[in-house]
Amino acid sequence: MPAEFEIRGLKKVYRTGEVEVHALRGIDLDLARGELVVLLGPSGSGKSTFLNIVGGLDTASEGTVLFQGQDLTHARERDLTRYRRDNVGFVFQFYNLLPSLTALENVRLVTDIASSPLDPREALKLVRLEDRMHHFPAQLSGGEQQRVAIARAIAKRPKVLLCDEPTGALDSATGSVVLSAIARANAELGATTAVITHNASIAQMGDRVVHFADGAISRIVAVERKVAPEEISW
Amino acid sequence: MRSVLDLKLLRDLWHIRGQAFAIAVVIACGVATVVMAFGVQRSLELTRAAYYDRNGFADVFASLKRAPMSVLADVSALPGVATVDGRIVRGALLDVPGAMRPSVGRLVSLPRTEGGGLNRVTLRWGRLPRPREAGEAVASEAFAAAHGLKPGSVVSANLNGKKRKLAIVGVGLSPEYVYAIGPGLTIPDDEAFGILWLDADAMEAAFALESAFDDLALTLLRGANEQAVIEGVDRILAPYGGLGAIGREDHLSNAYLDAELEQLGTIGSLIPPIFLAVSAFLLNFVLSRLLDTEREQIGLMKSFGYSGRTIAGHYLKLVLLIAAAGALFGVLLGAWLGHAMTGLYTRFYHFPLLHYELDIVVLVGAVLAAFLVAVLGAAGALRRAMALAPAIAMRPPPPPVYRRSLTELLGLSRALSPHGRMIARHIERWPVRAGVTSLGVGASIALMVSTLFFFDAVELMIDVFYYRVQHHDASVEFTDERGPGIVHEVARLPGVLAAEAYRAAPVRLVHGSRSERTGLIGIPEDGDMRRLLDEELNSVSVPPEGIALSVTLSRRLGVGLGDTVEVRALQGRRNAASLRVAALVEEFVGETAYMEAKALDAFLGAPYAVTGARLVTDEAHLDELYAAVTEVPAIAGLTDRRRAVASFRASYAESMNIALLFYVGFAAAITVGVVYNAARISLSERARDLATLRVLGFTKVETAVILLGEFAILVCLALPLGCLFGYAIAAAMTSAFESNLFRIPLVITVTTYSNAMLVGIGAACLSALLVARRIGRLDLIAVLKTRD
16 A cells, blocks of 8 residues: 655654653654554653654654655645644544534634535434534533534545544543444545544554554564454543 | 742733733823823913913903093092003004905903003013003004014004104013904914003094093903903993993903813813723733633632632733823823924914923822723723632633624624634623723714814814805905094995995894893895804895894803893984894804894994995905005904905814824724734634644635734724714713804714724724734644643
């Protein structure tokens, strides 16, 4: 399968005052098109920094990230915005829905600016929220809010779906529903998907598990038998 | 050692410095207006009172044809009269070497004893004329300055038909001519009009008034009945051609000062409340937002044992610091403006010494008002902070609950994009803040409208008074009543294309208990040089019978169309008649009554006479006309429309431009204060949402549109609101400024509205840009890691 991302020698150093924090110490990784990888590791291990750079939210201090052969590490801010808009779907731990828009409108927000989006109702149907589409975030449960966030992320038919602790704020049962939604999106839309978690039981839903430790990849494990999210619990 | 809370206070203040500064500026504008307007008012009032007192400014004034000095004793015997002064006051054309045009002079006899008499002249330099020296005069300071007169300069004047040379031996000031306005003029023109004080004996000899006087001034005892004295004086002077006595209230120079003082009071009480109300709301918003963001800190402090009162006191201090900064800046700005304004006043109002003094009462009042506003603004937010239980405070606030907005419930939602809905719902989620933002911007536009409209009003006043009413470009006044033949003499002067004689007579109009002394002017039925305008400013012909009154005069007398007024002539046979008010005419300046010329002659009963002539002139031969009029002994005054309009515009332009400059600044300060603060608060509340949008791939501009679109809508709503407010303030001002001297028409052009709106939009855009820059600095990663 062709590589969607080619990542070489990726380093990130944060400077706060006189202290230097090496968040990433040289990452080399290829992500195949349509692949679902789970990024596993303790907090502070660099997985979020990695995801932010891959998602065009942050820039690297050193190294290259090629997306479909296009260099993201030297892109201008405007190009990164364009990259996020056209290619990336994000799902965050705290959902980040806009409180003044209903579920459907939160999805429409993205479909309005995408080039060939799904119908927003279809996207909500994919996460099984068609009955709640006219509710405001404050009227939805945490799991429902996260499913809206997933619908919002996949509605643009992203080439890349990046999920940062999508179940971090949810209980096991709700989390599993959310993970199913992510897995379906990955399978049905063929989006290259990366899911950050520090929950090892989730790892088995991916094609590969990338272990992070202290700003570097400690090991990569190919999953032999993928587990359906519905079967996962913690 | 400074307490930790105080350190926190300073850091909090530093954190919100931009917003604090914007609010302090709005407070400063309010305080500055108070300090400026009331400060100048107090300075003017005190200076005037001291000057009047020191120089014996009279309480009652009367002109007459001629009376022997012995009559003064009769006047003196009237109950309530303190001092009486008889003198000679005459008009004359002055020929000043080097001047293009003749000036109108008023010749006033000096008291016989130095330092005696009333309305005493303060010598600025030089000396008084020598006793019985007919060839010397003291000139009014502004006139001397305008013409560059120095000791030894010589001016020529027609004294009773004889051209005399007068050497200027001194320059002086008199409380009678603080605001020296010449006949036929609407604003002081120091080049066109001046006063010359001459020796009393010399004046008597020159005007054949030996041991006689034609003008009288008197002071009253404390508690005297002015009206009774005026009636007594009129009774005594009637056989001597008395033209009707007036009190200080109707004395031209004093009346202009009164009007000015009242205007200052109006500005001082009408404008600052706008600024202070806006500041109170802004303080409320900023403090409420600060308390929201520091909610957990408040909970923490309370859990440590700080009382609600201590915490409220802490935040109150913050607000008071902002108010104090605003008050301090306002006092300094106000004092500077007051100083500048007083400097401008010395151009129009001639006092021996006029300087701006910061009055302690005004100062304390303004500063207290600023603090009061701060406390009022903070009260609600502080009460909430005090009531917050620590356990609740330490939990994050519940998320804002949005609802479908009214616009959507009304079915307008289909037209709205998600962006549009976010904007609409956010506005409706915080309606008070949105309302105040709109009202604040509206107030700023209103302030602009109510300032700029003066230009429209002045232009209309000029157009009406000088062009629509006057269809002649010059007029001459005769020294006294003349036979009708004189008009032919005037018509033959070089440069005169046409001349129309007119008669004006001093009259007293009485209606019930109200009475006004004014001029009654004759207008020939077939004449077209002087027009009458109705209240809609349409030209109307002079009514063949009855009397036409200016709108101002009719209001002062309390009469309407069809009512009857008693008209008492104050000269000639002193006839009286009850006449029907046949027309109300608008002219904005002065208060005059009109009658058809033949009807006026019939009423006055005297042989047909004229007192002046209206002229149409040939511009190419004006210089010759100017040179020729000074050779005609019968001509005492000349008014040239072109010059009068130019001087009117020049004077107004100067004072108006200064006022405009600072009102534009003040208005912009309100808009910037309101929009910047509201947008900053909105940005702080929605930083997470906006950052999320950026993460989702929205560009900075698209994200800014969501934040600032709201303000664009609020500013759009403010535009008509501001124009409406502006109209209301302008209406309040025109009615407050109305006096017997002038009436400011309430006319506001589209250009004025547009300019006011442009200033509002410009200031709003500036504030929006300041906030928009921050959207670029949003930390996209941090907001994703935090719970709302």
